[in-house]
Amino acid sequence: MGIKELKGALMFVCNGEFWRMGVIWTISLIRSYFNLFLQTHFARKSKLYDRSPPSVSSASASIRKPLCIITGATSGLGAAVSYALAKEGYYIVLAGRSLDSLSKIVSEIQEQIDDAFVKAFQVDLSSYKSILSFKLSLQQWLLDSDLHCSIQLLINNAGILATSYRITAEQCDKMMSTNYIGPFCLTKLLLPLLEQSHIPSRVVNVTSFTHRSVSSMEVTGETISGQCFSKLSSYPFAHVYEYSKLCLLLFTYELHRQVGLVEKSHSVSVIAADPGVVKTNIMREIPSCLSCLAYYVLKLLGLLQSPEVGIDSILDAVHAPPETSGVYFFGGNGRTLRSSRLSYNSKLTKDLWDASSQIFLERQLASQDTT
Ligand SMILES: NC(=O)c1ccc[n+]([C@@H]2O[C@H](COP(=O)([O-])OP(=O)(O)OC[C@H]3O[C@@H](n4cnc5c(N)ncnc54)[C@H](OP(=O)(O)O)[C@@H]3O)[C@@H](O)[C@H]2O)c1
Numbered sequence: 001m002g003i004k005e006l007k008g009a010l011m012f013v014c015n016g017e018f019w020r021m022g023v024i025w026t027i028s029l030i031r032s033y034f035n036l037f038l039q040t041h042f043a044r045k046s047k048l049y050d051r052s053p054p055s056v057s058s059a060s061a062s063i064r065k066p067l068c069i070i071t072g073a074t075s076g077l078g079a080a081v082s083y084a085l086a087k088e089g090y091y092i093v094l095a096g097r098s099l100d101s102l103s104k105i106v107s108e109i110q111e112q113i114d115d116a117f118v119k120a121f122q123v124d125l126s127s128y129k130s131i132l133s134f135k136l137s138l139q140q141w142l143l144d145s146d147l148h149c150s151i152q153l154l155i156n157n158a159g160i161l162a163t164s165y166r167i168t169a170e171q172c173d174k175m176m177s178t179n180y181i182g183p184f185c186l187t188k189l190l191l192p193l194l195e196q197s198h199i200p201s202r203v204v205n206v207t208s209f210t211h212r213s214v215s216s217m218e219v220t221g222e223t224i225s226g227q228c229f230s231k232l233s234s235y236p237f238a239h240v241y242e243y244s245k246l247c248l249l250l251f252t253y254e255l256h257r258q259v260g261l262v263e264k265s266h267s268v269s270v271i272a273a274d275p276g277v278v279k280t281n282i283m284r285e286i287p288s289c290l291s292c293l294a295y296y297v298l299k300l301l302g303l304l305q306s307p308e309v310g311i312d313s314i315l316d317a318v319h320a321p322p323e324t325s326g327v328y329f330f331g332g333n334g335r336t337l338r339s340s341r342l343s344y345n346s347k348l349t350k351d352l353w354d355a356s357s358q359i360f361l362e363r364q365l366a367s368q369d370t371t
Helices: 003-013 016-042 077-088 101-110 130-143 174-196 209-213 227-231 237-261 288-300 312-319 347-368
Strands: 067-071 091-096 117-122 153-156 201-206 266-272 329-331
Touching: 003 288, 016 209, 016 288, 067 077, 067 174, 077 091, 077 101, 077 117, 077 153, 077 174, 077 312, 091 101, 101 117, 117 130, 117 288, 130 174, 130 347, 153 174, 153 312, 174 201, 174 237, 174 347, 201 237, 201 312, 209 237, 237 266, 237 347, 266 312, 312 329
Parallel strands: 067 091, 067 153, 091 117, 153 201, 201 266, 266 329
Antiparallel strands: none
């Protein structure tokens, strides 16, 4: 390790956010497993969800394979889920920000799975413009390929743990945009395609146990766009990550409630999945000696999983029976858990929905102005 790297690591250790990650997040994780243990062994109404593969009805003969969009499919959990679902016969649409990484993963999947159906699209989730252009290209591709204009599964998986404040073209915080605003806008834009599905369709949001570390929360346009963090002398990155994951969870429950109110012949379900701690590239901005140490300790505690195991809760969410919606999968084996008390707060949910919808509307209007 060079002097520069050592100095960087020492400075990082002096940051309170590092200790928040190390201590508070570990407590949140242990609490999640403890609750899961109590629920599995002592709760009378502990429910396990069997996995049921998607069925394609005769009315939808034009859909040969259920179409699944996975964001952040070029690394870690997203890549592992893409392999698993391609093996199961889904038509996989990989959405990622780097064309090189996308073409690499497409060839890897096609090399390993003979009859894999894979298509890649470039999208930067921190940019509304990019999300909109992804939606338009996707629709055009469905039309050109003579595929039914619908999708069966959207997995909002992409996410980052950014350690510094970075501003997007839309003047927002990069981490809030990638982890929350981007998935919100993408889901809103793709909802008509999910609703057009001939079989029940589903949104799976990949959230995190770190949402439990948020003890109080204020929801305004400034907080969810992350603009308020630009005024702070140091970027509270651990707080922002937890906050973004709690927002995604609140959004999951509210979208579930709202789609349930609309009567459609084939319904859309909305589910949250929490993989626990998984060894991926998520800690890429943390000094490598510290992330290696963290993984080492987590492994000793028996809490670290490989991506192939970590995707269990995501696959549970994907394969839960069609009527399953508004639940939080954690721990694999079809197990769900109650998320934090804040995540069920109806005032927060409403404030978040209103503020997010306002941002979405502003972006829609801005994009119309530029076209
Ligand atoms: N690993 C864990 O312990 C853990 C625990 C709980 C929840 N999660 C959640 O699981 C999800 C997947 O994370 P991971 O652990 O697999 O991390 P990862 O290996 O770093 O993968 C993240 C993926 O998101 C993509 N991505 C990042 N920013 C993007 C953007 N602006 N637009 C489009 N794609 C973007 C990355 O693309 P590039 O490769 O191009 O950067 C990458 O494919 C995240 O939402 C994370 O919060 C992870």
